Amino acid sequence: MASGLANGVLGKLGEIAARAAWNEASLLLNFKNDFKWLEKKLRQICASLQAADEQSEQNKNVKEWLIEVRNIAFDAEDIIDECAVEHLYTNTSQSCVYNCSSLVFRYKMAKRIKELKGRIRATIQEAQDLKLFYDVSHLSLPSTSTSGSERTEELSFLEKDLPAVAVDYKVEEILRLLDNPAFRVVAVVGMGGLGKTFLLQHVFSITKHRYDCSAWISVSQTYSLRKLQCDLASHIDLELASQVSGLGITDVRAAALIHDKLEGKRCLIVLDDIWSRVEGDLISRLGLPTGSSNQCKIVVTTRSRGVAENIDAHIYEMQHLWEGESWDLFCLFAFRNREGNRPPEQLESLAHQIVEECGRLPLAIKTVAASMAKSSLPQEWESKLGQLKKVRNAEDPILNILKLSYDCLPPYLKSCFAYFSFFPEDTQISLSTFKIPSAIYQDYVIYLWIAEGFIPQEKDREQWDIGLDYLHQLENLCLLEVNRVLSCYTVHDLFLDLVVNICKEDECEFDIPVNETRFRRLLLANKGVYTNVISERPLLCKRFLRTLSFSQNPGITSVPEQLLDHVKVLRVIDLSLTAISTLPKCVGKLKLLKVLNLSRTEIKEVPDCVRRLKSLQFLDLSFCTSLQRIPDWIGELKCLSYCNVIRFIKLIEKRMPKGISQLSSLRTLRSDLIPLSTEGNGFFNIKDVCNLIDLLEIRFTLKDARTLKSVEDGILDSLVKMRFLGIENAISTTEGDREESSLPAFPEKMKVMKGLQKLRIVRFSVPSWICGMENLTELFLTECSDYPSLQKMPNLQLLILANDSKCRYLPKNFGERGGFPKLANLQIEDFPLLEELPALEEGAMPRLEFLLIDNCPLVKRVPEGLERLRRLKVIRVVKGEASGELEERLKEGGEDWNKIKANNPRIQIFFE
Incomplete structure (x- = not known):
């Protein structure tokens, strides 16, 4: 290792x-x-x-x-x-x-x-x-990247429609328990690796829409009650004071606020991964209502029957897979590129023996199968079988089976996967910007790998793209789990135990060292560390230190000067979710520092010492609610590639410093909408944006007609690499100066952004040429008009149409045969005059899984042909002023309900 x-x-x-x-x-x-x-x-x-x-x-x-x-x-x-x-x-x-x-x-x-x-x-x-050396003067160094052809095949499982194996009947059993009024709390109990969390993800995704509110909370082995309360509050739209510092209201008061918020409501709360008996009743300490008259349903997953008994839950025992289920699951991951997911004849016998050695445990079966997916030689399968037979008799056979999967990784992926020890247990790695309040972004993982030197520099590919490819490889090898409910990655507890042990061997410390020891990474995230502790125990041998993480320790209110003094090779500092308000001046001496994470801290200004960090690539200031401004000298950080300033206080009237235009290496400017202007009025000048020719992500709003004219004239046509773009027309018009119906066309010059993947447009007329943007996967159209032939977009997966006060009919060609070939999620929100949805011809929207109709009061029925969509899982109707006829047709026994259920009995239909 x-x-x-x-x-x-x-x-x-x-x-x-x-x-x-x-x-x-x-x-x-x-x-x-x-x-x-x-x-x-x-x-x-x-x-x-x-x-x-x-x-x-x-x-x-x-x-x-x-x-x-x-x-x-x-x-x-x-x-x-x-x-x-x-x-x-x-x-x-x-x-x-x-x-x-x-x-x-x-x-x-x-x-x-x-x-x-x-x-x-x-x-x-x-x-x-030692007789280890032999001369290979022409030896090629280990490859750290897949070839172009391999990359084409290396699709993320997120992009595939994988059937759920051995889950459906268990889902039905859990649903029956939730429907039983006698059971307020249900505990899914079983050993690690049986698929408890995976099962509950399915249950949660198809039932959460039945409830007034729902929340998925990861508890973990070393949980913090206040953090759990804050996570829960964020899901139920409740503000808890002092979420970072932990000061202000007490845990008891927070529990009372949560209880009052949920009292009398139909709610579904999942508490995932409670490890052992906790002090008192965790459910009541969180503030969850459990009285006999309450409609709150609580589901927990745990490895311990003692936990279930302690919270007085009805116990659902998870069992090992049956033999046939084990075989089907193995084939799904080992032979996913073969027709029918079935093995070639010469491998079938070996495959059956390997499945038997995996002990009918889903996690072991998936990881072993995924590690063999690209192997077709019988001798390689025989070797794997021999390895499995050896470890089956070991003290911890499951952990040893997982270790075999790790050992099969190429060196570059071993380093990347082991680095997940950086994060606390049950960390969620979000695939989207705002999906989970407490999660980290996948960008951060990739920049950590870059900072540590795990990702090579290539002439024709961005390091971020290579890192994303590595994430997909780890996912496809089942070393990362995909939570489709929350759209995030997680690392299974058993794998986390494995990588922590690996990293301990490679000079990582997970507690403040007491004795003289050599270590290169100090990872103390969510360890309950306080300022006085790190002040009293100076770091020994810190000259080797490369990575320092104090994340999620609200007891840290400052960073002592002596802690970082004389640290020469530090690459990463993570102080996120601490209560610090400033940084020691010695930070400016860290010449190799590449990652500085200050998100969700109480920092009031970016310290002047940061301007001396010439190697800095990643700066996260998101959700720093005490931060007053971003300094003009930020332009001196010439290597800065990623800057996140989402939701720091008002963005000072949404003004950005001029210095940002000097950041020639900037790829991602993650922020709330930034006002653009041609005037020297303190807003972000449009010419500043033009200088950022390598920019991949930005969101901005146009404040005046001159700025719009500049965009229409192509002043931004240098931003050809853009992937994520948000643009809002916020130009005020006097009454009678412009007809409300005549929205400006989305600027045609934007066609140069051929690589766009996500596009958010607000208050523009949508042009027909936008349909030719082949790489677009997500499209948000708010207060727009003139919807063109969007159904021809080959890779569109998410389409949101919102706030159209004039549209009566969507284009009929939206439902044409072959239209929207990859669309999985369609949401239509706030269309007060919309009378009907286009009928769907055979072959239209073949991959649609989720349909939302929100506040469309004149819509009386779902689209004709909807019953043919076999992949459709959820129809959700937010009634608002919805017509009674739509509800009548969709409720149980209604005309549309009968037609849809006859062809797709597992579909879930919800009204809110």
């Missing part, structure tokens, strides 16, 4: 040494020959790693050799990175290479390189003595 991490780092070093743009930093020129020597020797070491890995468990000397190789890899990377960024701080160029600062740096670096060379020579000699 250690060699996997080392190999990934070595691959990155070899690439740097071979491909570095030497002219970018003159200091690199001084060590060019040294770096070439390092690359050559590191390639030789790489050739020894596989043999060493195979012997490390039995041979102590080999294991120690691997540890030294890993340390050499880290130290070599530090040297190269420090050389690469030094010019950003000294302004060194060819003409002034011999200035004093440069000479001092070169002297120190030459000394370190000399020492490193000596260590490498000794390591190679030891490899020869």
